Amino acid sequence: MLKIGITGGIGVGKTVVARMFKLLGIPVYDSDSRAKWVMHHDDSLKADLIAAYGSQAFNEQGELDRAYIASIVFNNPEKLQRHNSLVHPHVRNDFEKWVKQHTGKPYVIKEAALMYESEAWKQIDKMIAVYAPMDVRIKRLLLRDKHRTEADIRTIISKQLSEEEKMARADYIVTNDDQRMIIPQVLSLHKQFLELASAN
Structure with missing residues (x-):
């Protein structure tokens, strides 16, 4: 079975992207x-x-x-x-x-923030990295996590693998910058994964 990973730093919107795959009937493993x-x-x-x-x-x-x-x-x-x-x-x-x-499904998704740090990427066939600019991430997190300051958020981000490395290691990138629509990006990937799965 084809195993697809979704990763990205805090505040990029990994869970939103994963939820869209779930709505398409794809099982999603939430590592957290x-x-x-x-x-x-x-x-x-x-x-x-x-x-x-x-x-x-x-x-x-x-x-x-x-x-x-x-x-x-x-x-x-x-x-x-x-x-x-x-x-x-x-x-x-x-x-x-x-x-x-979930062997009856064409593919499954594994969502994990620490995909590379935990070596979970070794279980994955293809990787999606979700990208959002730093200012967008901080704005989202300040709204979502009322108990955190901007300094707290920057500390957490500094401890995660750099966005540049995540993007470089990914097979696909979903941009979630509040400008580009996510749904067409996910639908395009879903179509590609179905084709990949049927070719295996």
């Missing part, structure tokens, strides 16, 4: 929400997280304390890398299982 699910339901990963962060990693209801973990890893590159090395392999395995549940 699946990572949360895996951290709650994979017993071996839960044990690893407790070993790494102590019993405080999960609250009394058995839910992951994301704020506590974020406070430890966010400003510590070594601890963040360690955290990702615990979680990402489990998410990759989860994706492989998920793909097997």
